[in-house]
Amino acid sequence: MKYEFNITKTTSPKEKPNPDTLEFGTLFTDHMFVMNYTEGKGWHDGRIVPYGPVTLEPAAAVFHYAQEMFEGLKAYKSKEGDILLFRPDKNAERTNRTNERMCIPLIDEELYVEAIKALVHVDSDWIPQKEGTSLYIRPFIIASEPFLGVRASREYLFMIILSPVGPYYKGGLAPTKIFVEDEYVRATPGGTGFAKIGGNYAAGLKSQEKAHDKGYSQVLWLDGAERKYVEEIGTSNAFFVIDNEIITAPLEGTILPGITRDSVIQLLKSWGMKVSERRITIEDVFKAYEEGKLSEVFASGTAAVISPVGELCWKDRKITIHDNQIGTLSQKIYDTLSGIQLGKLEDPFGWTVKV
Amino acid sequence: MKYEFNITKTTSPKEKPNPDTLEFGTLFTDHMFVMNYTEGKGWHDGRIVPYGPVTLEPAAAVFHYAQEMFEGLKAYKSKEGDILLFRPDKNAERTNRTNERMCIPLIDEELYVEAIKALVHVDSDWIPQKEGTSLYIRPFIIASEPFLGVRASREYLFMIILSPVGPYYKGGLAPTKIFVEDEYVRATPGGTGFAKIGGNYAAGLKSQEKAHDKGYSQVLWLDGAERKYVEEIGTSNAFFVIDNEIITAPLEGTILPGITRDSVIQLLKSWGMKVSERRITIEDVFKAYEEGKLSEVFASGTAAVISPVGELCWKDRKITIHDNQIGTLSQKIYDTLSGIQLGKLEDPFGWTVKV
Numbered sequence: 001m002k003y004e005f006n007i008t009k010t011t012s013p014k015e016k017p018n019p020d021t022l023e024f025g026t027l028f029t030d031h032m033f034v035m036n037y038t039e040g041k042g043w044h045d046g047r048i049v050p051y052g053p054v055t056l057e058p059a060a061a062v063f064h065y066a067q068e069m070f071e072g073l074k075a076y077k078s079k080e081g082d083i084l085l086f087r088p089d090k091n092a093e094r095t096n097r098t099n100e101r102m103c104i105p106l107i108d109e110e111l112y113v114e115a116i117k118a119l120v121h122v123d124s125d126w127i128p129q130k131e132g133t134s135l136y137i138r139p140f141i142i143a144s145e146p147f148l149g150v151r152a153s154r155e156y157l158f159m160i161i162l163s164p165v166g167p168y169y170k171g172g173l174a175p176t177k178i179f180v181e182d183e184y185v186r187a188t189p190g191g192t193g194f195a196k197i198g199g200n201y202a203a204g205l206k207s208q209e210k211a212h213d214k215g216y217s218q219v220l221w222l223d224g225a226e227r228k229y230v231e232e233i234g235t236s237n238a239f240f241v242i243d244n245e246i247i248t249a250p251l252e253g254t255i256l257p258g259i260t261r262d263s264v265i266q267l268l269k270s271w272g273m274k275v276s277e278r279r280i281t282i283e284d285v286f287k288a289y290e291e292g293k294l295s296e297v298f299a300s301g302t303a304a305v306i307s308p309v310g311e312l313c314w315k316d317r318k319i320t321i322h323d324n325q326i327g328t329l330s331q332k333i334y335d336t337l338s339g340i341q342l343g344k345l346e347d348p349f350g351w352t353v354k355v
Numbered sequence: 356m357k358y359e360f361n362i363t364k365t366t367s368p369k370e371k372p373n374p375d376t377l378e379f380g381t382l383f384t385d386h387m388f389v390m391n392y393t394e395g396k397g398w399h400d401g402r403i404v405p406y407g408p409v410t411l412e413p414a415a416a417v418f419h420y421a422q423e424m425f426e427g428l429k430a431y432k433s434k435e436g437d438i439l440l441f442r443p444d445k446n447a448e449r450t451n452r453t454n455e456r457m458c459i460p461l462i463d464e465e466l467y468v469e470a471i472k473a474l475v476h477v478d479s480d481w482i483p484q485k486e487g488t489s490l491y492i493r494p495f496i497i498a499s500e501p502f503l504g505v506r507a508s509r510e511y512l513f514m515i516i517l518s519p520v521g522p523y524y525k526g527g528l529a530p531t532k533i534f535v536e537d538e539y540v541r542a543t544p545g546g547t548g549f550a551k552i553g554g555n556y557a558a559g560l561k562s563q564e565k566a567h568d569k570g571y572s573q574v575l576w577l578d579g580a581e582r583k584y585v586e587e588i589g590t591s592n593a594f595f596v597i598d599n600e601i602i603t604a605p606l607e608g609t610i611l612p613g614i615t616r617d618s619v620i621q622l623l624k625s626w627g628m629k630v631s632e633r634r635i636t637i638e639d640v641f642k643a644y645e646e647g648k649l650s651e652v653f654a655s656g657t658a659a660v661i662s663p664v665g666e667l668c669w670k671d672r673k674i675t676i677h678d679n680q681i682g683t684l685s686q687k688i689y690d691t692l693s694g695i696q697l698g699k700l701e702d703p704f705g706w707t708v709k710v
């Protein structure tokens with residue numbers, strides 16, 4: 001191995017959770033990865049240590065100026081017992097694009113992937129095997145310098161924690177009700193929409209609470225400048241199937257370049273389908289519905305892979321998509337992608353990486 | 356006192372710094388205020404404890420989703436030895452406006468001010484008395500629940516830390532060079548510009564670095580939707596004196612409602628001057644300059660009180676304002692406001708609060 005990480009094993013391993021009752025993001029494994037950045041020294045001392053608390057000065061920059069970023073991906077255990085990661089190099093790449101925007105020092109992408117592999121390897125007993133479960137991997141970086149001036153921090157912590165998670169939808173794939181947000185804005189040109197940073201999510205909480213209160217499970221974000229064009233659905237990318245064209249918002253700086261989104265696009269193209277990364281207004285989506293041309297809407301993301309949309313509410317207009325049933329295409333993409341992720345299907349794209 | 360806070364005094368007080376070499380935000384006093392929020396229980400256990408590290412789970416929401424906010428104000432020691440705060444009730448009010456936007460539970464505003472007073476009282480020996488120095492007060496709130504799902508946290512910490520600071524400009528008031536940012540965006544309607552949250556500052560670092568690299572001390576932000584209207588200067592509000600009208604951006608959700616800004620407006624009105632809270636384009640500012648009507652530009656904020664602008668650079672256009680000298684009005688506002696803050700001048704507005 002090119003990268004050697006010091007490993008300190010826990011002396012008090014925790015009990016493994018019941019795979020039948022796993023939730024999302026509440027339980028953590030026995031170990032974590034930690035690496036420090038110090039100005040002049042660069043990233044150093046990558047190490048695996050027992051999972052435990054982080055101790056920072058109250059003046060640490062992350063608490064005041066939110067100089068921080070995160071990533072999310074999953075490890076699966078195949079029937080054959082192989083441990084599979086899904087395109088981890090893409091998370092490393094996206095981390096550096098985020099870091100560049102946030103004035104956080106870049107990380108060697110090969111080291112990044114090796115750190116994930118090494119940690120998953122140490123806690124491999126924690127990967128649940130029940131259908132629909134997986135080990136969620138959360139790399140994140142926080143600015144740790146204790147200084148109250150507004151400038152980039154000179155010290156950082158890069159950490160990776162692991163959480164065994166259950167299926168996103170207990171009853172399997174199920175259509176969701178989505179509220180089109182036309183008051184609050186998630187991202188704007190010149191802003192940070194393409195970066196995976198805390199601030200984007202903090203700013204979105206208010207809208208999400210509003211949608212929940214109205215009985216919707218997530219919001220559909222419109223563009224910040226004109227509030228006309230569809231951008232993302234909650235924490236996932238959005239696809240609209242209109243007249244056999246599959247449309248998703250283009251990567252122009254305001255949406256997160258989802259790794260699932262990219263995989264969906266490649267998959268659809270390999271099936272000879274027409275996929276367009278282009279702007280489309282919410283008005284046109286509703287018009288397509290009225291003309292009987294909107295056959296499916298779905299969201300893509302690491303958490304649920306594919307999540308079909310059953311209802312869209314925009315101002316006082318509500319539409320039910322595909323009879324509130326999972327669309328054929330949504331189902332086919334879900335089955336194929338999760339089949340590849342779990343090592344059940346062939347992987348012609350070379351997406352999965354063995355640990 | 357209506358509010359009683361448990362006080363644990365440090366057993367190892369630190370040495371006080373040399374008042375001649377004080378910087379901003381690097382040194383902290385002996386104590387801090389801490390209060391917890393727990394769902395179902397509300398805010399509880401407000402207490403003063405020795406200044407020391409914060410210990411959180413790596414999964415704490417603040418590290419991932421930046422659910423956090425902060426405030427900033429100053430305590431001064433007058434010649435007579437009185438300890439004076441400047442409009443602390445306004446910081447409490449702004450905190451709750453921020454909290455409302457960020458889904459953070461509101462705090463009793465009276466308790467908030469009492470907590471500041473109690474802490475400043477305990478560390479009153481730390482308030483420097485040299486001309487231009489003060490004790491900077493930093494209240495902040497962080498989401499502490501260890502949970503990786505995207506929703507509002509159910510646990511928070513409210514903390515206050517204190518830092519003795521030197522004068523913002525070592526040589527006294529001095530005109531600054533400001534770069535007009537037309538690529539990156541700080542805030543947009545429907546966003547979080549009016550809230551004092553980490554995410555706004557993290558998103559601004561990139562632009563600030565660009566301006567520094569070009570030899571400017573700060574950026575002037577334009578509106579996010581059209582990049583036409585002037586909004587703020589770095590972490591302060593902006594004023595333009597054109598034809599005896601003093602113009603500052605209106606509070607429409609995209610700029611921080613500065614407490615200094617509000618005080619400047621009240622002061623100018625009390626002097627019978629024409630102050631307008633209205634939109635003005637950067638084009639019109641440059642046009643006014645060309646017509647010889649732009650007499651002064653200045654920024655207002657807690658850190659420097661008033662900061663005159665000597666040069667503005669917008670794309671390839673550069674203008675020198677008031678011969679790169681401090682304007683008469685800027686100087687008069689600075690002298691009056693800092694005179695009131697220090698208890699040197701009468702306080703007809705009832706702005707200062709004795710500890």
Ligand SMILES: Cc1ncc(COP(=O)(O)O)c(C=O)c1O
Nearest residue numbers: 235236237256258259260301302
């Ligand atoms: C805002 C946002 N958009 C899209 C996605 C989907 O990206 P990915 O497919 O890489 O998980 C995510 C989360 O992961 C997200 O947070």
Ligand SMILES: Cc1ncc(COP(=O)(O)O)c(C=O)c1O
Nearest residue numbers: 590591592611613614615656657
């Ligand atoms: C973005 C921004 N605008 C304006 C201000 C000025 O506000 P105040 O006068 O309350 O200090 C600040 C900082 O304090 C700020 O961070």
